[in-house]
Amino acid sequence: MLKKLEQKIKSLYTVQNYAKILxxxxxxxxxALVAVLIxxxxxxxxxxxxxxxxxxxxxxMVEQKTNYTTFLPLLxxxxxxxxxxxxxxxxxxxxxxxxxxxxxLKMTLFDKLMSYNAAFFDRHNSGDIIFRFNNDVDSSxxxxxxxxxxxxxRLFSSISLIFVLFYNxxxxxxxxxxxxxxxxxxLTTVRKKIKALMSQSVFAGSTVVTHYNETFNxxxxxxxxxxxxxxxxxxxxxxxxxxxxxxxxxxxxGMLSPMMHFIVSLGIAAVIWYGSHxxxxxxxxxxxxxxxxxxxxxxxxxxxxxxxxxxxxxxxLMAMERVFDLLExxxxxxxxxxxxxLNGVKKGIEYKDVCFEYIPGKxxxxxxxxxxxxxxxxxxxxxxxxxxxxxxxxxxxxxxxKSGSLTIDDxxxxxxxxxxxxxxxxxxxxxxxLFAGTIRENILLGHNNIPEETIQKAIKAACLDExxxxxxxxxxxxxxxxxxLLSGGQKQRIAIARAFLKNAPIVVLDExxxxxxxxxxxxxxxxxxxxMKDRTVLIIAHRLSTVRNADKIVVINYGEIVEQGTHEExxxxxxxxxxxxxxxxxx
Numbered sequence: 001m002l003k004k005l006e007q008k009i010k011s012l013y014t015v016q017n018y019a020k021i022l023x024x025x026x027x028x029x030x031x032a033l034v035a036v037l038i039x040x041x042x043x044x045x046x047x048x049x050x051x052x053x054x055x056x057x058x059x060x061m062v063e064q065k066t067n068y069t070t071f072l073p074l075l076x077x078x079x080x081x082x083x084x085x086x087x088x089x090x091x092x093x094x095x096x097x098x099x100x101x102x103x104x105l106k107m108t109l110f111d112k113l114m115s116y117n118a119a120f121f122d123r124h125n126s127g128d129i130i131f132r133f134n135n136d137v138d139s140s141x142x143x144x145x146x147x148x149x150x151x152x153x154r155l156f157s158s159i160s161l162i163f164v165l166f167y168n169x170x171x172x173x174x175x176x177x178x179x180x181x182x183x184x185x186x187l188t189t190v191r192k193k194i195k196a197l198m199s200q201s202v203f204a205g206s207t208v209v210t211h212y213n214e215t216f217n218x219x220x221x222x223x224x225x226x227x228x229x230x231x232x233x234x235x236x237x238x239x240x241x242x243x244x245x246x247x248x249x250x251x252x253x254g255m256l257s258p259m260m261h262f263i264v265s266l267g268i269a270a271v272i273w274y275g276s277h278x279x280x281x282x283x284x285x286x287x288x289x290x291x292x293x294x295x296x297x298x299x300x301x302x303x304x305x306x307x308x309x310x311x312x313x314x315x316x317l318m319a320m321e322r323v324f325d326l327l328e329x330x331x332x333x334x335x336x337x338x339x340x341x342l343n344g345v346k347k348g349i350e351y352k353d354v355c356f357e358y359i360p361g362k363x364x365x366x367x368x369x370x371x372x373x374x375x376x377x378x379x380x381x382x383x384x385x386x387x388x389x390x391x392x393x394x395x396x397x398x399x400x401x402k403s404g405s406l407t408i409d410d411x412x413x414x415x416x417x418x419x420x421x422x423x424x425x426x427x428x429x430x431x432x433x434l435f436a437g438t439i440r441e442n443i444l445l446g447h448n449n450i451p452e453e454t455i456q457k458a459i460k461a462a463c464l465d466e467x468x469x470x471x472x473x474x475x476x477x478x479x480x481x482x483x484x485l486l487s488g489g490q491k492q493r494i495a496i497a498r499a500f501l502k503n504a505p506i507v508v509l510d511e512x513x514x515x516x517x518x519x520x521x522x523x524x525x526x527x528x529x530x531x532m533k534d535r536t537v538l539i540i541a542h543r544l545s546t547v548r549n550a551d552k553i554v555v556i557n558y559g560e561i562v563e564q565g566t567h568e569e570x571x572x573x574x575x576x577x578x579x580x581x582x583x584x585x586x587x
Contacts, residue, residue: 020324024101035093036152038086043156045083047164049076050295094149102141109133109326117333118398119358127209132326135205140320161299168292169284172271176296179267183260183300204241211235217482264300271296333397339417342424345505345536346409348373349395353404356390364390366559367404372552374505377537379547381578382556388540391556392508395538396425408506426504428528430511432495434483439468440475442483443497450501458500462493463527489524496527507531509539544582553578 025032113133121129165173215222215231222231275292278284284292349372356365365387372378380388394401397413405412413421434442443458444450455475459465467490471477479485483494499507509528525546541547547567554564555578562577563570570578 020327021101021320024104025097027104028097028100031093032097035090035097035149038090038093039149039152040156042083042086042090043153043158044160045079046157046298047160047295048079050161050164050291050298051167090149090153098141102137105137105141105323106134109137109323112326112329112331115331115334117331117400118393119332122358125206125210126213127206127211130209131206132322136319136322140316140323158299161295164295165292165299168288168295169275169278171278171283172275172292175270175274176267176299179263179270180299183263183267186256186259204238204245207238208235208242211238268293268296268300333400333418335418336415340411340415341420342408342411342416343420345374345424348376348409348536349506350407350410351391351404352407354394354401354406355403356387356394356399356401358399363402364559365394365401368559368561370554370561370564372536372538374536375534376551377532377539377549379539379541379550379553380556381541381544381547381553381581382562383558386556387559388556389510392427392510392538392540395506395508396422396427423502424504425506425508426499426502426531427508427510428492428495428499428531432491434479434486434491434494436479436481438473438476438478439471439494442479442494443475443501445498447501454501458497461500461527461530462497463523463530464490464493464497467493492524493527496524496531499531505535507535507537509537509541511540511542544578544585555581 110133113129124132162173162177165176211231211234222228271293275284275289279286279289351368351370354365354368355363357363368391370378380391382388390399393399394406395413397418400414407413408416408421408424440455443455456465459468459475468474483491486494539547539550547553549567551566552564553567553570555562555570557577563573565573570576571582573579
């Protein structure tokens with residue numbers, strides 16, 4: 001009873017998935033319908049050859065008359081030509097509809113991907129993202145529609161051929177249909193056999209893609225550390241996993257087609273045996289028998305290989321399930337209904353008893369209390385992994401706090417409309433991501449309506465003007481993927497120019513100079529000082545010499561604020577942790 005109920009639920013779930021894709025099919029319903037309707041004559045015409053053999057055998061072969069010798073071949077050629085043209089049209093229509101639906105789904109999924117918070121990307125590797133947001137869409141759309149054409153064609157072909165079977169001999173037809181039922185029955189077990197393996201195969205496949213991405217992005221590390229053998233070993237281990245799951249899939253489903261082939265062969269043998277008896281007893285003519293056998297072989301032949309096709313259909317269905325799992329998932333961080341828009345900062349920022357953890361049960365911030373007035377520059381220093389970056393990551397809601405409240409102008413950041421919250425915060429990271437394209441594109445980031453005068457001011461303030469003038473193409477110089485053609489200092493200054501153009505009242509500097517040499521640091525530091533003017537600034541710094549002039553220095557160790565004050569106050573404080581760190585760095 002429970003098993004039947006489970007099967008009904010699974011069946012209902014599959015139907016629901018088909019229903020979910022209907023909104024994506026709706027804009028193209030006419031072409032989709034035409035593509036399906038065309039398969040009716042394509043399939044039905046298969047029966048013409050089988051049906052035509054009865055009069056041909058009885059009149060030409062048995063009665064030795066030539067009435068049909070010219071007519072039948074021409075009829076077969078005409079029908080085959082029409083069938084071929086319709087087949088091309090159906091393939092074109094199916095591909096067009098499939099590509100359109102796939103494109104719409106990918107755009108919707110990409111919008112969804114943009115809405116996920118940092119924790120989502122922490123949990124998933126790049127290969128997993130590509131597989132789930134791109135490859136699964138291709139598998140579900142193109143795979144299903146291609147197989148839909150194949151199945152509908154064979155459905156109508158089977159119906160017309162079964163009609164020919166009953167037309168020639170109802171006794172043999174009943175026998176053939178019973179055998180057909182037994183041949184198709186093993187298909188009902190396919191889904192259960194491959195479902196668990198599919199998720200493992202997808203994981204292994206996504207890991208392969210991740211290896212390629214890591215090799216591309218980490219090529220200099222691989223070269224400098226001679227990691228060729230290490231990377232090769234990892235890649236080969238992953239490929240062995242893919243091979244293992246592929247062979248498991250064959251073990252579980254590979255017997256389907258041979259089994260169906262054997263059952264079909266039994267059916268043909270039984271029909272020949274019983275058909276011979278019907279011919280001898282004059283219950284059917286030789287023409288009936290030849291027409292029946294031809295129709296039966298045309299009906300059974302596709303069945304022999306349908307197991308492999310059905311496997312791919314099930315894989316497409318499971319890919320569709322994964323696609324809709326993504327579409328139905330709610331991002332962890334979204335704007336609340338009725339969220340407030342933030343228009344600048346009038347008072348300041350306040351952390352009130354803030355607790356945070358990335359992994360449940362492992363606190364990173366412990367009851368943090370801190371007030372930052374408008375226009376203040378606050379520097380966070382302390383031990384590595386102590387929570388400095390987390391302090392600023394929760395401000396633009398890359399992550400949400402576990403308890404307490406984090407407010408801007410006495411409004412909890414969770415009550416502020418997400419887009420407006422982030423519009424008011426400019427961030428310069430330690431390793432700023434640059435997009436493939438030009439310097440101009442990386443500074444403007446899609447805001448192409450900014451006047452040239454404003455752009456030039458930002459470039460000058462970011463200390464980029466001399467560097468830009470030295471380039472033949474100036475702002476329109478291509479920088480390569482991830483800005484590979486630029487130095488670390490040049491990348492940082494482009495990021496600072498971005499922040500100038502954003503003109504946000506809050507600026508976060510996340511170890512913005514820690515990876516630079518002294519000369520580059522001096523230039524970038526000047527650009528940063530320009531950026532900090534008349535803004536509320538939060539600085540994360542390892543080099544304590546860069547934060548001497550901060551209005552307040554906050555020392556964070558193991559998720560707690562252990563001391564705070566100006567540089568002079570902390571240097572003069574007895575047993576000061578900051579003073580100890582500062583003196584150690586000077587040495």
